[in-house]
Amino acid sequence: MENDPVADRLSTVYPELPPGERAIVRVLLDDYPFAALGSLRALAERAGVSPPTASRLFDRLGYGGFADFQAAVRDGARGRSRLLEFVSRAPDSPATSPELRQAAEDLRAGLDGTLAAATDPLLDAAATLLAEARTVWALGGPLSELAAEYLIRQLASLRPGAHRVPDSTQARARVVLDLKGSDVVVAYDFRRYSSGTARFVKAARARGARLVLVTDAWESPLAAEAEVLIRLPREAAGPIAPLAHEIAVTELLLVATAARLAPAERLADLDALTRTL
Structure with a gap:
């Protein structure tokens, strides 16, 4: 559109x-x-x-x-996705260097907006939850699940008890069954908002878990459930949704959390185990 x-x-x-x-x-x-x-x-x-x-x-x-x-x-309305429009150009009208330069400028502007949206108070509040939680569970939608996976892979190196929410209904039910008020869920929810993410988050909140929500400027329907709400600006212009923005804010969350955990000994042990396995 x-x-x-x-x-x-x-x-x-x-x-x-x-x-x-x-x-x-x-x-x-x-x-x-x-x-x-x-x-x-x-x-x-x-x-x-x-x-x-x-x-x-x-x-x-x-x-x-x-x-x-x-x-x-x-x-x-054009009735076609942005990616389809981009790749359906006539063979004699390929993407030109000016277009590529514009895409780079759009991505840079989007990243600037993302970094501005992730304010110090928001990062501090989210990092405190991630550092002090009994367990941390993360999930996302069809694309943003990649940001959730990245968060958990890195966070698991910094602290124990960091997990990606499983895909199956039965496994999710077992996770929710054991959740407590000392647990934190990190949800990435962007248009089109994920009904599966919404169901899990609402069930987790009913068990007392706290929510860190990363969403877009229009706000996920889960916004009212969030203890920490990080709104990123609308997606950058161009044919592909910018996962780079979600990864960028995830990097900031990880840096802020690491500062609260002093994980040097854990990381050294992890490196030593990695070399032996």
Whole structure:
């Protein structure tokens, strides 16, 4: 939906909206443009709000009603993923050096925004939880699970009791069964927000576990559950979602946590064992 004027407008106004209208925008952007092409009632139900709340959003945006909004979506939406658009260029129109330079600039700007979003107070609060927890469990969605895996691989070198949330329902149930208030869950949740992540986190919170949530500017539906909430800026322009941003904030979390653990002896023992195994 890059360069789609309707989607850009929704993203721009999102921070200024009341909660009910934000919920509508999240649904629209999560499944754009298809979420906009059904009925107003269906859209409102997906967002968990009333139809009048949805109507107020489109009035606020300056459309003459939901039908006018849908017409604008149909006119502007491309109906293809950003990656498909990028790789489907005609053979005689390859990505040019200026485009590659622009992609690099976009990635750099996105990283700058990510580093700015991970403020010292947020990192301090998250690192304290990660250092003091009885156990740490991490999970993510279809792509962000890679950031969760990276967090656990590195954190397990710094402290015991760091685990990736297993994939199967039965294994997840066993994890939740033993969770306590001294345990921490780290969830990476970005559009499209993962229903599996949501189910696990809500079950873990019901057992008392604390949540560190890394999400995007539109906020995962799990935001209200988080003790520490780190919002990254919207994804960088370009055809591929920037996993680099998630890894960058994970690196900061690891550095801040290591400073609280003094793990030199553990790391030395790990190196010695690695050489013998």
